[in-house]
Structure formats: structure tokens, C-alpha cells
Amino acid sequence: xxxxxxxxxxxxxxxxxxxxxxxxxxxxxxxxxxxxxxxxxxxxxxxxxxxxxxxxxxxxxxxxxxxxxxxxxxxxxxxxxxxxxxxxxxxxxxxxxxxxxxxxxxxxxxxxxxxxxxxxxxxxxxxxxx
Amino acid sequence: xxxxxxxxxxxxxxxxxxxxxxxxxxxxxxxxxxxxxxxxxxxxxxxxxxxxxxxxxxxxxxxxxxxxxxxxxxxxxxxxxxxxxxxxxxxxxxxxxxxxxxxxxxxxxxxxxxxxxxxxxxxxxxxxxx
Numbered sequence: 001x002x003x004x005x006x007x008x009x010x011x012x013x014x015x016x017x018x019x020x021x022x023x024x025x026x027x028x029x030x031x032x033x034x035x036x037x038x039x040x041x042x043x044x045x046x047x048x049x050x051x052x053x054x055x056x057x058x059x060x061x062x063x064x065x066x067x068x069x070x071x072x073x074x075x076x077x078x079x080x081x082x083x084x085x086x087x088x089x090x091x092x093x094x095x096x097x098x099x100x101x102x103x104x105x106x107x108x109x110x111x112x113x114x115x116x117x118x119x120x121x122x123x124x125x126x127x128x129x130x
Numbered sequence: 131x132x133x134x135x136x137x138x139x140x141x142x143x144x145x146x147x148x149x150x151x152x153x154x155x156x157x158x159x160x161x162x163x164x165x166x167x168x169x170x171x172x173x174x175x176x177x178x179x180x181x182x183x184x185x186x187x188x189x190x191x192x193x194x195x196x197x198x199x200x201x202x203x204x205x206x207x208x209x210x211x212x213x214x215x216x217x218x219x220x221x222x223x224x225x226x227x228x229x230x231x232x233x234x235x236x237x238x239x240x241x242x243x244x245x246x247x248x249x250x251x252x253x254x255x256x257x258x259x260x
Contacts, residue, residue: 028204028205030204030205031204032202032203032204034202040202068256068257069256070255070256072162072164072170072247072249073162074158074160074161074162074234074246074247075158075160075246077207077234077236077246077247079209079232079234079247079249081232081249081252081253081255081256082256083256083257100253100256101253102209102211102232102253104204104207104209104234106207116204116205116207117202117204117207117209119202119209119211122211122252122253123211123230123231123232123252123253125200125211126198126199126200126211126212126213126230127198127213
């Protein structure tokens with residue numbers, strides 16, 4: 001699934017560069033982003049606003065990268081399991097997180113792959129709700 | 131997402147009762163089942179054959195149930211994160227496993243929800259490949 005891998009790399013770069021319009025081109029119109037447990041952003045407007053807030057929270061120094069990835073394909077739908085690293089220089093301290101994320105991609109009308117579900121918390125979300 | 135919860139309960143019962151034709155009614159034609167790391171079953175014929183082998187392996191005593199579930203909805207696609215318990219009386223010993231599974235459901239042509247990706251290993255699949 002090199003095509004999806006390339007899109008995720010492009011998204012990581014767009015987040016690092018705060019190119020949120022470029023980032024939104026890779027999401028479906030009805031996509032969902034898990035901001036944190038019990039806080040979901042639905043649709044491109046909410047997702048873009050959430051990424052702007054996240055960037056501000058990390059003092060505009062957030063750099064996501066991916067480690068090992070697993071792709072589970074079912075026709076026009078793909079589940080990506082990915083080791084995600086989040087690095088930041090927030091508060092002048094090196095800061096890093098290691099997550100096991102789940103992303104669902106769907107093939108769009110122009111055959112391009114689009115992210116429909118963006119959940120960087122993976123299955124850790126189970127039990128995190130209030 | 132009570133509708134999907136009910137389907138997963140029906141699937142667990144069908145596995146317990148070894149009603150594999152009934153079980154297959156809940157999968158898409160191009161569904162993928164993760165049998166184990168590096169072993170995928172694609173499509174209903176392969177998935178049904180895999181469930182028959184799994185049932186035999188567990189001496190026809192496999193009973194899956196679900197604990198806490200999280201549903202992430204994006205239009206006609208839903209990612210389910212689920213605490214899955216597998217109990218078995220294989221070899222006359224009580225046997226149990228606790229997994230954090232990921233399932234992707236899609237809305238079918240008759241508005242019914244169908245399982246497209248069935249991965250009981252969740253993000254544990256990362257790093258399990260050879």
C-alpha cells in the first residue's frame with residue numbers, strides 16, 4: 001500500500017508545516033478525527049480547526065512520523081495500523097509520544113485514497129472514556 | 131451504534147453455534163479476516179473455511195464475547211474498537227484470551243451494516259509479522 005503510505009507521509013509533512021488546507025485535501029467530507037477521548041471532530045471544518053488548536057497547544061513545533069505500518073485491505077476500504085511518533089519542542093523541552101494508531105482510508109471518486117477515520121489513540125481509546 | 135453492536139452479538143452467537151452460513155451474511159464480499167499475523171482470509175469462501183478450521187482447532191468450544199466497545203463513525207463507514215474475550219474448553223482446560231480488536235463496518239446496498247475488516251488482534255498486529 002505504497003499509495004496510502006505516501007499520503008500519510010504527505011499528511012505528516014503538512015502537519016509539521018501547518019499547511020492545513022493541503023492536509024484537508026486528504027480527508028473525506030464526513031471524516032472523523034479523534035482529538036481525545038470523548039472529543040471528536042466531524043467534517044473538514046471541525047478537523048481543520050482541531051489541527052490549528054493542536055498546533056498552537058504544541059507551540060507550533062509538532063512533528064509526527066510513522067514507524068512500522070500494517071495495511072488491511074478490503075476492496076475500496078483499508079485499515080492502517082501504524083506506530084506513530086509525535087515529537088514537539090513545547091516549552092523548550094523535548095517531548096515525544098509513541099502511539100499505535102488506527103486510520104481508515106476509502107477510495108474516492110477520482111480513485112484517490114482519502115482518510116475517513118483518524119484515530120491516533122488506536123485501541124487505547126477503550127476504557128479512556130469517562 | 132446499537133445496530134452494529136447487535137450484529138457483533140449475532141456473529142459471536144453464530145461462531146459459538148458454528149452457524150457459518152449465518153455468520154457470512156454479515157460480511158462484505160471482499161471482506162478480510164486476520165487469521166493470524168501474515169495469514170489473511172479474503173472473501174466469504176476463505177473466511178468461512180478459516181472459521182471452520184478455527185472451530186476445529188478449539189475443539190468446537192469457542193465462545194467469543196465483547197466487553198467495552200468504542201464506535202467511530204464516518205458516514206457509511208464505522209471503526210469499532212472492542213474488548214474481545216475468547217473462551218474455550220479446548221483439551222478439557224478452561225482457556226481464555228483477552229484482545230483489543232478492530233472491526234470496520236460498511237453500510238450495504240440494503241442499508242444493513244456489513245463487516246469489511248475483521249482484525250481481532252487490533253494494533254498488536256504491528257510488530258507481529260515475520
